[in-house]
Amino acid sequence: MQLSQRRSAIAMLAPATGLIAVFIMVPMLLTIWLSFQNWSTQTGFSTARFVGVQNFLDIFSQTTIGRDFKAALVNTSLYTAASVAIILPLSVALGLLVHQKVAPGGVFLRTVLFSTYMVPMIAVALVWSKLYSPTEGPLNQMLGWIGIGRQTWLSSPSTALVSIVILNVWQQVGYFTVLAVAGLTQVPEALYEAAKLDGANPVQRFFTITLPLLGNTLLFSAVIAIINAVQVFEPVALITQGGPVNATNVLTYHIRRVGIERAQGGLGSAMAVTLMLALIVAIALLFAVSRRADRT
């Protein structure tokens, strides 16, 4: 029995483990290895030539390579920070609306919000590029109704990145709302009852009970939101091509352009490793901050 179970375990694990090893883990290790090589993506791995940390020096240098990469790193950081800063509070607010029992329609709201998460990002990008159209788009028209002038949206360097943040929030917020609702259902009803007896108003109850008990949910949501945000690609590839004036050049788009289209595999890999390190630092900071918040 014992031996046969061991054999079955191997048979059961082999397909998934083998596929993930070959198509995710080995490429991850190769990315790290390639980041220290001079290598053209059009040739075999055997043509790679060791160059030490030269790729990293290049992507942080004052040359065009360095300037473009650093701009993409900054854009991605801004984009990620803005996405998380909007999505987290919004998902809690919407989660409270879905979760409340005072008015009907909560579950319907959840369905509507979540259905946008099913829409292909390509379609989202296409539709929003039309909504944002300065003259033919309905967004500027509606802003006009309430006396706000025409916005430039995707066509100006100062508003293009935030326009992409908005369409991304629209697509993703339903997912995070579901996570928030899951967190809310775990808050014991008895705590609210006790606070009510103590005379706490709804706002006090939210800040003293709901928000602290949502801590783990919010931490998980923040991690997922960060990882999702660095993957933004379709609206940039399809609509802005990184412009205007590099304002929407984000890392997923830039790494693909350098590593695949320009076939500079070593440079692209060094950028990918930097992205990975930046993600690890960001998430570690997030955990540190949340632990400190727990203690106080």
Next chain:
Amino acid sequence: MSLALADSRVLERPRMRISVPRAALLLLIIAICVAAAFPLAWMVLTSLKTPQETMQTPPVWLPATPNLSAYAQVADVVSLGRSFFNSAVIALTTTIAINVTSLMAGYAFAKYEFRFREPLFALLIATMFLPPIVTLIPLYRIVGYLGLTGSLAGVVVPNLANAFGIFLMRQFIKGVPDELIEAARVDGASEFRVLFQIVAPTVTPAIAALTLFAFVYHWNSYLWPLTVLLGNADQYPIVISLSRLLSYNRGAMNTGLVMAGATLAVLPPVVLFIVLQRFFVDSIVSSGVKG
């Protein structure tokens, strides 16, 4: 009659007691639903407009005479049937394979004792948090070595297993009673029969959720197919064909055409979501927060 009476009494009581907050919340919910649905409504409405209507300033909201000519035109510009077929092949093959590989690995992690079980599981789960761009460049080369560049197989093969599926299946299979599995083993069933005939039917909510997740993810996926297909238009899934509609659109200025294509591409994942949404929400709750 008496039922209707009882209903109205239930509805009336809370309305009389807390009518203002209740009405305000309901209005807020309706307003948010309208705002959330607006981009999709605009997409569908625009697909039914005439080319002139799509170009007017200020924009026309409702087409004077809704017509489907934009949909017919989409089929002229891109090979629509072929694109849908490619998307279906990609989404269905990956979905079926992910279910099978995840059930197997999830079963092993949930019900077998073996050395390095926890570290191996942690290592696999860590891949869930890896953005695809980090592995894209070497993966492109590896698929090239396998001779799959430019083909649907190249799109599909790296995506036949994933960590989320393993995680989800382990969570659900853990809840299957050991006695059920032991009884089947005593009857002489092989481990594969135990898994697929005894265990799998008890975790259908997880299978439904993983099916929806995998189908939607791979139907919508753009970065990898774009990278591996290398301009081989025959093999394009619908999302890449859509992006080609846009470049066609730049010359013709027909926004309706693009919106018609987008509407068609959105339908399969959204319809599947509406059918399976109960399972999807449940599994996100159980995998994301409690897990």
